[in-house]
Amino acid sequence: MIRFEKVTKTYANEDALHNLDLSISAGELFVLVGPSGSGKTTLLKMINRLVVPTSGKVTIDDENVADMNLEELRRHTGYVLQAGALFPNMTVEQNAAIQLEALGWPEPKRHARILELLKRVDLAPELFLQRKPSELSGGEAQRVGIVRALASNPNLVLMDEPFSALDPLSKRQLQALVLELHRELKTTFVFVTHDMREAIRLADRLAVIHNGELQQLGKPADILADPANEFVRDFFDDPVARQRFLKQVIDSGFGRSISVDDQYVALKGSDTIFQWAALVQQTATQNIRVGNRLLEPVDLIDYMATLK
Template structure:
């Protein structure tokens, strides 16, 4: 769906990005991660023409992004910033459907869409539709910002440090929400973060950016198991070497003990577990005469939690 081809970016004499070659598949939750100033937000902003590369091209559905009509491109692309960026003078209903209004959708259909989306994030439209953003908590504002980005049913949603201003509890709730919405609606999401824990938890695949250069692209487990270089290793390196141990994992809440041994595979090591879970989203396995059940998402949550303990 998206192809960066030898993309570079310079501001005067300053090189922001250099020789980026990258592909993002349709329906993928793709995370760009790296330290502040690495160039990841610039890469994201190129996808809706907020920034144009000074070298190379970016293709969206086999067409150069610079050849798209800017207004149409943005109206059909969801965008969620670090702060909610809701319009303070508009109701939540009107905030959510502002792009639909620009696309000429009738008021009746806009109201119905706003109600549908508010329900999706557990905000009762009877209570919240006519409220203004100032009447919401920070977490509620971000929920509205997320569904506003989904109002036109876009194929592409861009998220730039969207949860970094939230406290840890709200941040995890927002992560759960976007994972659930992605699973249900299947848009392509490109998500920028400087937090490797968040990257591990959210990404189907992750691109690691440092000093304007692409360091590695892979699944969370590929990057954790096989870092491409010392930077990636150090960036994702937890100070908890024990967490790659199967017995340590089994002491946490992530695997569930079960009695049913049907279709369970016998494991001997953590590497065996990784190999099996990359083949199936949910695994039944036996270890030392006990049977467990673990999902791929559960393992990623475990890795993210352990990786965040620095």
């Protein structure tokens, strides 16, 4: 568990973060999302003490980060930056094994671990072990960065806009890789992005940050279906995405009041029209309840007819 308690960070009399409270559960893929300059990277860097709060505190498993041994904290935290941040004079294997060497792993054990992880991120060891960063594409360099972050089996991995400089195909491939690795390893990932689509795709939960303050916290579907304020609504301004949620169906005027004789399956506003359609496919006359409104199969047909 990572907890931010009343955290403020001030630079030159201006708050980058202001009195922010936030908790991240162990094993989550947690995404901090917001526009450039919102404070999300500052928040991330407080976890491994690259940034120190002006006031408030950050704890990991109830231990104040300020009281932890800094070297041990960073050695046991994976960290992936933009563009890989690889040392240009070192080979892929040397770059990937930096933390393992610092932790005192013997060379044969380091070598075996890097071989294992390179295969896992689809980089053939026989082709990539001895390459230098200048011989890698952007996507390949980021895969090496991920290997380096995971090499020591950390309980926590921090990722600071790692895919922002990549082409769309490489970005999608690496997003899929992060999801796979998170499912397999069940490690806590904290991921920073300014890309709302990336945040929606990756997050178990996400926190929307703006002007150093928390705007909304929750599951992507809940935030898309029910944005907390105008900023969140505008930031996630994707009408096509929102049209799939049942809240949007209700907000569009469909449904009727519930009577005592109605039979229905209860769904949430953050459930989707596809879940609704699956119920209707099973039982053609199936009604659903969303809040205090009843939706009938004919409403699904009529709503679908309005979509572009």
